[in-house]
Amino acid sequence: MVQQYLLGNEAIAYGCLEAPVDVACGYPGTPSSEVIDFLRFFKEKTCYVEWSVNEKVAFEEALAASWCGLRSLVTMKHVGLNVAADPLMTSAYTGVTGGFVILVADDPYAHSSQNEQDSRCYAQFARIPCLDPATVQEAHDMCRDAFVLSEDFGLPVLFRPTTRICHSKSDVSIGELQESKRAGHFEKNPAQYVVIPVHTRILHKKLNEKQPAIKKGLVERGYNWYEIHGSTAVIAGGIAASYVREVLPKGISFAKIGAYPIDEEWLSEFVQKHETILVVEELAPVIEKVVYQVACGQNVHGKLDGIIPYEGEFSPEKVVSYMQAAGIPVSPVASSRDPYTALPVRPPILCAGCMHRAAMYAMKKVFKDGIFPSDIGCYTLGIQQGTVDTTICMGASITVASGISHSGEERDIVCTIGDSTFLHTGIQGLINAVYNGADIIVVILDNRITAMTGHQPNPTTGMTASGIETPPVSIDAICRACGVQFVETVSPNDYPQFLNVLRQAQKRDGVRVVIAKQPCVIIEKRQKIKRKQYSVDADVCIGCKVCVMYGCPAIELVSGRAVITELCSGCGICSQLCPIGAIRLEERL
Amino acid sequence: MSDRSYQAGGAIMNRYDIMIVGIGGQGTILTSNILGVACVIEGVPVRGAETHGMAQRGGSVESQIRIGQEYGPLIQSSNADLLISFDLIETVRALHYLKEGGSIVTNRAFVVPTTVYMQDFPPPDEQMLISILPDMHLWILDAALIAEEAGSILTQNIVLLGAASRFIPLQEESLKEAIRRTVPKKTVDMNLIAFDLGRSASEK
Numbered sequence: 001m002v003q004q005y006l007l008g009n010e011a012i013a014y015g016c017l018e019a020p021v022d023v024a025c026g027y028p029g030t031p032s033s034e035v036i037d038f039l040r041f042f043k044e045k046t047c048y049v050e051w052s053v054n055e056k057v058a059f060e061e062a063l064a065a066s067w068c069g070l071r072s073l074v075t076m077k078h079v080g081l082n083v084a085a086d087p088l089m090t091s092a093y094t095g096v097t098g099g100f101v102i103l104v105a106d107d108p109y110a111h112s113s114q115n116e117q118d119s120r121c122y123a124q125f126a127r128i129p130c131l132d133p134a135t136v137q138e139a140h141d142m143c144r145d146a147f148v149l150s151e152d153f154g155l156p157v158l159f160r161p162t163t164r165i166c167h168s169k170s171d172v173s174i175g176e177l178q179e180s181k182r183a184g185h186f187e188k189n190p191a192q193y194v195v196i197p198v199h200t201r202i203l204h205k206k207l208n209e210k211q212p213a214i215k216k217g218l219v220e221r222g223y224n225w226y227e228i229h230g231s232t233a234v235i236a237g238g239i240a241a242s243y244v245r246e247v248l249p250k251g252i253s254f255a256k257i258g259a260y261p262i263d264e265e266w267l268s269e270f271v272q273k274h275e276t277i278l279v280v281e282e283l284a285p286v287i288e289k290v291v292y293q294v295a296c297g298q299n300v301h302g303k304l305d306g307i308i309p310y311e312g313e314f315s316p317e318k319v320v321s322y323m324q325a326a327g328i329p330v331s332p333v334a335s336s337r338d339p340y341t342a343l344p345v346r347p348p349i350l351c352a353g354c355m356h357r358a359a360m361y362a363m364k365k366v367f368k369d370g371i372f373p374s375d376i377g378c379y380t381l382g383i384q385q386g387t388v389d390t391t392i393c394m395g396a397s398i399t400v401a402s403g404i405s406h407s408g409e410e411r412d413i414v415c416t417i418g419d420s421t422f423l424h425t426g427i428q429g430l431i432n433a434v435y436n437g438a439d440i441i442v443v444i445l446d447n448r449i450t451a452m453t454g455h456q457p458n459p460t461t462g463m464t465a466s467g468i469e470t471p472p473v474s475i476d477a478i479c480r481a482c483g484v485q486f487v488e489t490v491s492p493n494d495y496p497q498f499l500n501v502l503r504q505a506q507k508r509d510g511v512r513v514v515i516a517k518q519p520c521v522i523i524e525k526r527q528k529i530k531r532k533q534y535s536v537d538a539d540v541c542i543g544c545k546v547c548v549m550y551g552c553p554a555i556e557l558v559s560g561r562a563v564i565t566e567l568c569s570g571c572g573i574c575s576q577l578c579p580i581g582a583i584r585l586e587e588r589l
Numbered sequence: 590m591s592d593r594s595y596q597a598g599g600a601i602m603n604r605y606d607i608m609i610v611g612i613g614g615q616g617t618i619l620t621s622n623i624l625g626v627a628c629v630i631e632g633v634p635v636r637g638a639e640t641h642g643m644a645q646r647g648g649s650v651e652s653q654i655r656i657g658q659e660y661g662p663l664i665q666s667s668n669a670d671l672l673i674s675f676d677l678i679e680t681v682r683a684l685h686y687l688k689e690g691g692s693i694v695t696n697r698a699f700v701v702p703t704t705v706y707m708q709d710f711p712p713p714d715e716q717m718l719i720s721i722l723p724d725m726h727l728w729i730l731d732a733a734l735i736a737e738e739a740g741s742i743l744t745q746n747i748v749l750l751g752a753a754s755r756f757i758p759l760q761e762e763s764l765k766e767a768i769r770r771t772v773p774k775k776t777v778d779m780n781l782i783a784f785d786l787g788r789s790a791s792e793k
Contacts, residue, residue: 005625005635030641112641135660168662169621169637171629239661246660317665336667337685340721343678344710346612346702348648378646384704454641548706553647557706 001173008136008165009034011172012103013042015143019099020178022070023048025058027424028453029077030112031166032105036075037454040465046179051456051465054394054424055080059087059102063156066100067193068184071147075103078119079393083425085122088156092126093203094192095154098182099147106162108282108313114376114393116311118283120260123158127207129214130158130260131223134241136170138258142223144175149221153214155207162282164239164313215263223259226270232328233270236280237287243319244280249330257287268294278302278326282314301326350381352554353569355518356445358492360387361550361573363414363443366502370412373400375426377418378452379445385551387416395425402429402438412506414441419475420450420458427478433511434483441505442513446475446489447520455523479513486512493518495576521569531570533586536562540582547574547583602633604657605758606664610683611675612700613640613650616746619771620673621652623750626767627759628656638662649679656758673753675732675746676700677718684722692726694753694791696745698733728752728791735786741776744783751787761788 006014013035016024024047026036040049048065052058055076062074074084081088081104088102104122107113123130131146133139139161150157191199218224226233233253236244241256248254255270271277271294279288279302288302301307307325317333324330350357356379363370364387374380374388375397382388390400401415417426422444433440450456457463462472479487486508492498498516505512536547543560554567555574564574564583575583607624611617621637628635636658640650653664666685671692674680677699687693701712719729730752732745739748747768754764765781772780 003629003632005622005629005637034641164638164662167639167641169625169635169639170662171625171633171635242661243663246658315663315665316661333665334667334688336689337687339685340681343682344702344705344713346647346649346678346682347704348613348646349703351646381646452646545706551703551707553703555703555706556701 001175003171003173005169006136006172006174007034007169008139008161008167010038011136011140011170011174012143012161012166013038014172014174015140016073017042017047017177018144018175019071019147020180021047021073021147022098022180022182022184023062023065023072024075025050025052025062025073026075027052027055027058027080028450028456029080029105030453031107031163032075032077032080032103033453033456034166035103036465037456044177049465051458053459055084056087059084063087063091063096063100065184066096066098068098068186070098070182070184071180072098073101073103076105077113078104078106078117079114080104081119081122083394088122089126090195090200091156092128092207093195093200095203096150096156099150100156101143101146101150102156102158103143104158104160105166106160106283108162111163114391116283118286119158119160120286121284123160123260124286126158127211128155128158129153129218130160132160132238132258132260133165134237134239134256134258136165136168137172139165140172140174142258152217153210155210162239162313211261215261218259218261219263219266221259224255224257224262224266226253226255228253228270228273231274232276233274234278234280234323234328235287235291238282240280240282240314240319243314243316246316247320247323247330249328252328257281260286262287262290264290264294267291271295271298274298276301276327278307278323278328280308280314280319280322283310285310347384348381349384349551349553350378351521351569352552352567353521353571354378355447355492355516355521355571356382357385357551358495358571358573359443359445359498359516360385360416362492362495362498362502363387363416366499366506367412367414370414371404371409373397373404373413373415375415375417375421377421377445379416379418382416394421395429398426398429398433398440398442401440401442402433402436405438405440406436412441413439414443416443416445418451419444419446419448419460422475423459423473427482430479430484430511430513431482438511439509440511442511444475444513444515446515446517447523448472449520449523451520451522455520475515479515484511484513486510487515488513489515489517491518492516493571493573495573521571524569533564533568533570534572534575534583535564535586537582537584540580542580542582544579546577546579550574550577602657602758604655605671606658606669607654607656607671607673607753607757608664608669608683608686609652609654609673610679611650612679613647615675617650617652617675620746620750621654623764623767623771624654624656624757624759626770627763630763630766631759633657633759634659636660636662649682651683671753671756673749675749677715678713681718681721690726692728692753692756693722694728694730694749695722696732696749697729698731730787730790735790736783739783739786740779744776744780747772747780747783748787748790751784752791754784754788755791
């Protein structure tokens, strides 16, 4: 046993290496990405690690590895499971051979997400076991043991940490790393792996018959436990259990739910011993509904009676307020200070020199009354530039643009999608748009990397997760193969030329694709690519603010004159925008 | 033992909550890592929470470190013992986390958000920001100047950590060992100088 200070996702990755895992696949998504990133950079790595093009692809690869008898892991964020929901639902029927762990990181409060869906509901829907850790140490231990659990039940196990597990840190005891002795071998068994109706009806029955043993087994393994101290109880699951334990007064009973499905008989025993029960869990009332099911006359408090919200993340102080609302005697949190609100906000913004800013600025210039469906990536921050009118989920830029086009909208419809998102679920939309004759312009923001989640390589990068060189996929060739007649590739840093291509596209009909190609500035920095910086000649500057309004964080306004700071990455857009030539290249590098 | 105490190596210690704030890219995570590693060196339980993902792109970020904590990573508002800040605007923004009588170690410098220039708002002024802060237990450092003296402007975070170290219930040597284990090898000496210079700066 070694004690280390680890990020939740690193602790989870250690758990996988201790199992040990043989195959790990994933698609990046905050807050899940660091698990695969840790595995792929780990020096003594013995497992196969890949970044797949989307979650469905990753899921099916990992499932197949499990069918070959290997221990496999697939990672994604909560909304990724929507993409992988198709194989998820039926993988519960086919079952697994080697341990198969589906890591789905939920994001209460939507710190970096488009919604706050609760993946425990998916596990319930698919009827597979779900593990919900309350601490980083527990996340490590649960993930390590989940592979065995999966093998014991012959089912995929959904492991569901939340943001405050994935991105929190703790002292963690890690064990010995194991080297796998397994070699994959596919044993043909059509009755299990070919889900034609005659097979699947039997498989469904078998899945249902497994349920009682799963419920008992999860209690026996100690994932769900309680302590009785009085007639009032708090039941909590996930990270909320940690917040509860931090503030729980003496004399109050406590039940901790770490695994689902919950054994109703076991829970009923606990519930019957109390008069008042408060259920504390983030997002959906999964535990609470089971408590209602087994309660006979107890006062049950939680979401269903309106004490606790369905949305957002909790904190120790929120838990105190829920306890007070439920009539549990608890000392209130001292709140001597209120937040000082008269400060300028500091939202995240695109980096100095980011090509997305240049591309979107040019789009706004050319398509003054355009409609701009967009997608998920750093460029969603283009909402600040007025060039993001819709964002719903991965790949929904081209499809939403097509839908608006077919609705008879007369204005130019110009959608944006990044390289990784295009490969994830964008291509189908493009094929469909060409096939069905949509009248749209698609700007593919190609920076050769999955930037927002921490710069993971993708098929355009020319490198795999393990750093092996591969031929980069040609987005141009894909678009042409989809039947697009107008495909132009240009760097948005060449501002006049980029404007020119957008204007050419504007004159044409049908589906037009402009590939805005320019590496991510953060990657350039890491590769030590240095460009000369720009500076403003204060004597020439007239303070017109054209460059300031470009919104680059390297440009400040001091005494009415523009000033370029050390953040400048030398993209040169501001000098191309300056109407009087006051912004010039510095001589020194 | 009281609610705020824990046991480490037979001794009863008080829990200590630290809020570290700044702007994405300034090194809040590295600073909190040093504190976490120092806790592991001393065998003290520790919890931390930090900002990852899109929010890091130039936005306000915070790292929370809870020394002696065995449960959750989130500090309750008005309960932090210490606020370490890399940007004076962020110091004011995070002030409500600090308990009455808590300590503040802050950089004097601040970055004006780009939106202020774009919207023609008057940028915040240093004296105005400082006037909002409590007068007691307040250390305002010119971290860039001290970091340059140490060898690189990039060591500002360690300067501030050094200044704050006087109030943190961890041994000076554990923190220094944590720096050795955490920062890039080539920069260890420079960072140790930055730590010492920061520590002397809060002596007065």
